[in-house]
Amino acid sequence: MASRGRTLAEKVWDQHVVVRGEGEGSARQPDLIYIDLHLVHEVTSPQAFDGLRLAGRALRRPDLTIATEDHNVPTVDIDKPIADPVSRTQVETLRRNCEEFGVRLHPMGDLDQGIVHVVGPQLGLTQPGMTVVCGDSHTSTHGAFGALAMGIGTSEVEHVMATQTLSLRPFKTMAITVDGELPAGVSSKDLILAVIAKIGTGGGQGYVLEYRGEAIRAMSMEARMTICNMSIEAGARAGMIAPDEITYEFVKGRPHAPKGADWDAAVAAWDELKTDEDAVFDAEVHIDASTLTPFVTWGTNPGQGAPLGETVPDPAAIADESDRAAAEKALAYMGLEAGTPLRDIAVDTVFVGSCTNGRIEDLRAVAGVLKGRKVADGVRMLVVPGSMRVRAQAEEEGLGEIFTAAGAEWRQAGCSMCLGMNPDQLASGERSASTSNRNFEGRQGKGGRTHLVSPQVAAATAVRGTLSAPADLD
Numbered sequence: 001m002a003s004r005g006r007t008l009a010e011k012v013w014d015q016h017v018v019v020r021g022e023g024e025g026s027a028r029q030p031d032l033i034y035i036d037l038h039l040v041h042e043v044t045s046p047q048a049f050d051g052l053r054l055a056g057r058a059l060r061r062p063d064l065t066i067a068t069e070d071h072n073v074p075t076v077d078i079d080k081p082i083a084d085p086v087s088r089t090q091v092e093t094l095r096r097n098c099e100e101f102g103v104r105l106h107p108m109g110d111l112d113q114g115i116v117h118v119v120g121p122q123l124g125l126t127q128p129g130m131t132v133v134c135g136d137s138h139t140s141t142h143g144a145f146g147a148l149a150m151g152i153g154t155s156e157v158e159h160v161m162a163t164q165t166l167s168l169r170p171f172k173t174m175a176i177t178v179d180g181e182l183p184a185g186v187s188s189k190d191l192i193l194a195v196i197a198k199i200g201t202g203g204g205q206g207y208v209l210e211y212r213g214e215a216i217r218a219m220s221m222e223a224r225m226t227i228c229n230m231s232i233e234a235g236a237r238a239g240m241i242a243p244d245e246i247t248y249e250f251v252k253g254r255p256h257a258p259k260g261a262d263w264d265a266a267v268a269a270w271d272e273l274k275t276d277e278d279a280v281f282d283a284e285v286h287i288d289a290s291t292l293t294p295f296v297t298w299g300t301n302p303g304q305g306a307p308l309g310e311t312v313p314d315p316a317a318i319a320d321e322s323d324r325a326a327a328e329k330a331l332a333y334m335g336l337e338a339g340t341p342l343r344d345i346a347v348d349t350v351f352v353g354s355c356t357n358g359r360i361e362d363l364r365a366v367a368g369v370l371k372g373r374k375v376a377d378g379v380r381m382l383v384v385p386g387s388m389r390v391r392a393q394a395e396e397e398g399l400g401e402i403f404t405a406a407g408a409e410w411r412q413a414g415c416s417m418c419l420g421m422n423p424d425q426l427a428s429g430e431r432s433a434s435t436s437n438r439n440f441e442g443r444q445g446k447g448g449r450t451h452l453v454s455p456q457v458a459a460a461t462a463v464r465g466t467l468s469a470p471a472d473l474d
């Protein structure tokens with residue numbers, strides 16, 4: 001086979017092959033891949049630790065493993081015992097397991113406690129060129145650094161704990177090139193929602209996505225993380241962005257970042273992590289950023305979205321039979337009528353947070369809209385930082401005061417209302433505008449209805465009480 005250039009994903013993969021699988025093409029066996037960073041949380045780790053214990057095995061590399069408490073933690077009264085017995089058991093089990101197996105853990109209240117995908121980057125643990133895994137689908141977030149980052153199942157978690165390797169099938173590559181400039185008021189969240197609406201929730205299946213182009217290069221690391229985070233919602237195995245000066249600037253000086261001469265050597269190696277010009281992607285998608293507007297979901301999967309200026313779609317006008325049926329079912333669940341302007345949809349809850357949009361830049365965007373304004377009567381707004389460090393920084397910048405003055409609830413760190421595994425939930429029939437990543441039936445609480453939005457849209461929606469963009473405010 002003629003040699004050709006390699007994509008970013010292929011380069012990172014090649015650098016981590018311990019044993020190459022035999023065979024070619026579709027008959028090729030999985031490769032054994034070395035894992036540089038293993039992130040752990042309370043939900044997907046208990047059985048893995050049990051497995052190790054049963055087999056009498058130790059953790060292969062506790063130094064490459066780090067745990068935090070995020071899904072089951074409450075975001076108020078964190079100094080009190082967790083009231084819910086299931087959540088309490090999960091968290092206590094993680095604490096015991098980490099103690100027994102020598103894993104560093106950031107427990108509730110710790111400055112580095114928070115959502116696992118916020119904590120890794122914040123500590124400088126996530127670095128370009130790494131392989132990163134976690135028993136959590138949104139591990140794709142870390143791909144924003146040019147890492148190959150994948151969510152894995154509990155049995156794979158155990159495999160990584162025992163061996164620091166994983167048996168993985170090769171992937172296909174898809175380039176998502178975003179040319180042009182995002183208009184003012186349009187964020188990376190709007191972009192990724194538009195991408196998923198375009199390629200569908202299965203569009204990325206079997207692929208590692210690489211986001212490229214002018215609009216991506218212009219983005220902050222926070223914005224890039226938002227995009228890579230939601231790659232999984234398009235069904236992709238991972239999402240990646242080649243590292244550049246913006247990446248290095250973010251990583252530099254963080255607790256686990258290389259220092260001195262090691263830093264220079266690391267940057268020289270990271271500079272090589274670009275897709276070669278003659279590399280060929282298995283699929284390509286092009287988006288013109290300048291055509292985008294704020295984007296919101298109307299349905300019950302992240303691909304069922306539309307520009308905020310449009311109306312709830314009419315299922316009868318959808319040509320594909322299964323898409324039509326899915327839209328009908330979604331509208332029934334969401335309690336929406338076809339033809340309703342999206343801007344007329346009233347919410348009772350606004351949630352700002354999650355590993356998609358719970359970072360400092362997101363909170364700044366929300367504060368920018370809320371400053372001097374009030375959350376509408378009858379609307380409950382939760383602002384939940386992705387980590388305690390994000391919270392501390394927001395406090396230092398005076399953002400906490402802005403949230404509270406506007407009438408929002410300013411909480412402690414955790415997954416919170418992103419999913420119904422802790423006390424922050426929607427009641428049946430309640431409707432939210434949420435900066436999180438999934439709008440599945442019951443995701444935020446049984447019977448709850450979720451509209452996925454950007455932080456800017458969340459803030460404007462809180463003020464007006466109906467789905468809105470900051471431009472709609474006087």
Ligand SMILES: CC(C)[C@H](C(=O)O)[C@@H](O)C(=O)O
Pocket residue numbers: 043044071135136137138151419
């Ligand atoms: C609980 C966990 C396994 C799950 C995931 O894998 O993503 C959660 O984080 C989610 O967002 O649904």
Ligand code: SF4
Pocket residue numbers: 070071115116136138354355356414415418419436437
């Ligand atoms: S914030 Fe939401 S998406 Fe992210 S890890 Fe937690 S539950 Fe999963």
